[in-house]
Amino acid sequence: MENKPSAPTPDPLQSETALELRFLLALHMLINSARIHQDNNRILLTSVEQFLVIIHQLFEEEDEVTLLTSAGRLYLRQEKLVYRPNIAGIIGTMLELFEQRKLNGLRFFPAIEQAPPGDIASFARTLIRAENQEKPGEWLEAELNDPRFAWVEAVQASDEDLKGVAAEEGKPEGAAEEGVSSKERNRKENAILTYGYAVTSLQEIGGKVSANRKSGIKKALRMVHKMIDMVTEDSNVLLGLSTIRDYDDYTYTHSVNVAILSLCLGQRIGLPRKSLETLTLSALFHDLGKIDVPKNILNKPGKLSDMEFREMKNHSLYSVRRILLLKTSPQKKAEMLLGPFEHHLKYDLSGYPKTPRKKPISLFGRIIAIADVFDAITAPRVYRPFAISPDRSLCIMQEGAGKDFDPVLLKVFINMIGVYPIGTVLTFADGEIGLVAKYSGEDGAGRDLWVQMLTPSPEGKCLKGELINLGPADSTTKKFNQPILNSAHPAAYNIQPADYLL
Ligand SMILES: [Fe+2]
Ligand SMILES: [Fe+2]
Structure with a gap:
C-alpha cells in the first residue's frame, strides 16, 4: 500500500x-x-x-x-x-x-x-x-x-x-463541529497558531544566520514558552499537530516537530519547566547547522557519495557552531549545545560525530534522537516520496531499542504517540478508510482511538465522513472494536490530513 x-x-x-x-x-x-x-x-x-x-x-x-x-x-x-x-x-x-x-x-x-x-x-x-x-x-x-x-x-x-x-x-457549543467541543476547537486553533509562529520564527533565525547576521532567540523563546503552557494543559493537541504534517518547507517544520515531540516526551518523564525550556530550544536548533551544508547535498534525491555523506554528517557540529553565534547569554548557549551535538549519536555510542571519550549520551541527546528519527522516517522526502506508515515507523524504531535508542525513553515515546499515530490512514474490513484523528483518556493502550472516516467522492477527493470512536485496544489481543486491515502513510493516498483534521 x-x-x-x-x-x-x-x-x-x-x-x-x-x-x-x-x-x-x-x-x-x-x-x-x-x-x-x-x-x-x-x-x-x-x-x-x-x-x-x-x-x-x-x-x-x-x-x-x-x-x-x-x-x-x-x-x-x-x-x-x-x-x-x-x-x-x-x-x-x-x-x-x-x-x-x-x-x-x-x-x-x-x-x-x-x-x-x-x-x-x-x-x-x-x-x-x-x-x-x-x-x-x-x-x-x-x-x-x-x-x-x-x-x-x-x-x-x-x-x-x-x-x-x-x-x-x-x-x-451545539454549533461546534460534531464530536468536537468549542474548548477543544480553541485549543486546536491556538496550537496551530503557535506551531505556525514557531516555524516562521525559526525561518527568520535561519534566514539571518545564513546571511551571517546575528540573530536573537527572543521570538523562538516566546513560542517555546507557549508550547510548554499548551503541553502542560493538554499535550494531545500539539502532539497531534506534529504528526499531521503539511508537506512544505521540510527543514523548518521538521525542527518544530522534533521540538514538540521532544517537549512532550520530556513532559511525560516529569522534567521541570526550566529543563523543558532548554530541551525544546535544543530540539528546535538541532539541525540549524544544515544551512551550512551545500543545498545540492541536502536535497540530493539519490544516494550520497562518501564525500557528500561526510559533509552531511558535519551538520551536528555546524549546529553547535551556529548556536554559539546566536545572540543570547553564554549560559543559555552552553545548555543548548549538547542535544544538537549528540542527536546522531546512538545509545550504544555508534553514529556521529565520533568522540574520543566514550561518555553516555545526555538525556536531552537521547530524547532528541528519538524525536528526530521518528519525524524523519515518517516524512515524505525528495528521495523518498512515500514515507513509511507512522505505526510501522514505531515498530522499526522498536527494533533499535537498547542499540540505537534508550529503551525506556522509547517505550514512553511509543505509549505517548499511540498504536496508530494521529494522521495515519487506516483501512477497515469493509473497504472503508479513515484517518486517526485523536486519542482520548489516559496514556497507553487504555486510550480511546477516534477515527475520521473518509468517503471517496466522484471527483477523486475524499469527503469528510463520521468521526467514530474505536474504543481502547483490547489489552491482550491489542485489537480495536472494528477490525483494522491495514495502515498507511497519508501520502500513499495523496491525502493531506490537515484538510480533514484541523
Ligand atoms: Fe540531524
Ligand atoms: Fe533532524
Missing part, C-alpha cells in the same frame, strides 16, 4: 479556493516590503502590484473587501480564515499587527484600483507607524481620513459586520 503513486500536494496559497489566504499573504508582503524598502523600490512596487491583482479578484465578487479581527481570529468577507500550519505564522503576525494598533479591521473600496502605487505604499507605511503612537487606534483612524486614502477605512467597534462575526463566535 505504501507504494501507491502520489501526486504533489497543491500549494494552498495558489489554489482557487484560497483567494482569501492569498489576499492575506499579499497584504502581509506589502507591509513587510514597506517596512524594509523605499517608496520607489522595485520589490515594494511589485508587492503593491500583487496586492492590487488579488484585491481586484475579490472586487469581482463583492464591492468592498473587509478584513476583520474578533476574539483572536481573522475574518475576510465574514468568513473565518482557516488555520493551517503553513499559513498560521502569517495569521499570527497579522493578528498581532491588528492588536498592537487597536485596530478592529480594514475595509477596502474599489477606488484602490485607481490609486497611485505610492499612496498604497504610504498606506502600508502608515499602518507600520501606528505602532509607535500613544493612541494607535485614534491616530490611525485620523491618518486614514486623509483624502489620499479614500479607498480604505479603519473599521469601528460599532461596525455591523464586526458585530456579526462576534455573534458567530459567541454561538453555543
Whole structure:
C-alpha cells in the first residue's frame, strides 16, 4: 500500500479556493516590503502590484473587501480564515499587527484600483507607524481620513459586520463541529497558531544566520514558552499537530516537530519547566547547522557519495557552531549545545560525530534522537516520496531499542504517540478508510482511538465522513472494536490530513 503513486500536494496559497489566504499573504508582503524598502523600490512596487491583482479578484465578487479581527481570529468577507500550519505564522503576525494598533479591521473600496502605487505604499507605511503612537487606534483612524486614502477605512467597534462575526463566535457549543467541543476547537486553533509562529520564527533565525547576521532567540523563546503552557494543559493537541504534517518547507517544520515531540516526551518523564525550556530550544536548533551544508547535498534525491555523506554528517557540529553565534547569554548557549551535538549519536555510542571519550549520551541527546528519527522516517522526502506508515515507523524504531535508542525513553515515546499515530490512514474490513484523528483518556493502550472516516467522492477527493470512536485496544489481543486491515502513510493516498483534521 505504501507504494501507491502520489501526486504533489497543491500549494494552498495558489489554489482557487484560497483567494482569501492569498489576499492575506499579499497584504502581509506589502507591509513587510514597506517596512524594509523605499517608496520607489522595485520589490515594494511589485508587492503593491500583487496586492492590487488579488484585491481586484475579490472586487469581482463583492464591492468592498473587509478584513476583520474578533476574539483572536481573522475574518475576510465574514468568513473565518482557516488555520493551517503553513499559513498560521502569517495569521499570527497579522493578528498581532491588528492588536498592537487597536485596530478592529480594514475595509477596502474599489477606488484602490485607481490609486497611485505610492499612496498604497504610504498606506502600508502608515499602518507600520501606528505602532509607535500613544493612541494607535485614534491616530490611525485620523491618518486614514486623509483624502489620499479614500479607498480604505479603519473599521469601528460599532461596525455591523464586526458585530456579526462576534455573534458567530459567541454561538453555543451545539454549533461546534460534531464530536468536537468549542474548548477543544480553541485549543486546536491556538496550537496551530503557535506551531505556525514557531516555524516562521525559526525561518527568520535561519534566514539571518545564513546571511551571517546575528540573530536573537527572543521570538523562538516566546513560542517555546507557549508550547510548554499548551503541553502542560493538554499535550494531545500539539502532539497531534506534529504528526499531521503539511508537506512544505521540510527543514523548518521538521525542527518544530522534533521540538514538540521532544517537549512532550520530556513532559511525560516529569522534567521541570526550566529543563523543558532548554530541551525544546535544543530540539528546535538541532539541525540549524544544515544551512551550512551545500543545498545540492541536502536535497540530493539519490544516494550520497562518501564525500557528500561526510559533509552531511558535519551538520551536528555546524549546529553547535551556529548556536554559539546566536545572540543570547553564554549560559543559555552552553545548555543548548549538547542535544544538537549528540542527536546522531546512538545509545550504544555508534553514529556521529565520533568522540574520543566514550561518555553516555545526555538525556536531552537521547530524547532528541528519538524525536528526530521518528519525524524523519515518517516524512515524505525528495528521495523518498512515500514515507513509511507512522505505526510501522514505531515498530522499526522498536527494533533499535537498547542499540540505537534508550529503551525506556522509547517505550514512553511509543505509549505517548499511540498504536496508530494521529494522521495515519487506516483501512477497515469493509473497504472503508479513515484517518486517526485523536486519542482520548489516559496514556497507553487504555486510550480511546477516534477515527475520521473518509468517503471517496466522484471527483477523486475524499469527503469528510463520521468521526467514530474505536474504543481502547483490547489489552491482550491489542485489537480495536472494528477490525483494522491495514495502515498507511497519508501520502500513499495523496491525502493531506490537515484538510480533514484541523
Ligand atoms: Fe540531524
Ligand atoms: Fe533532524
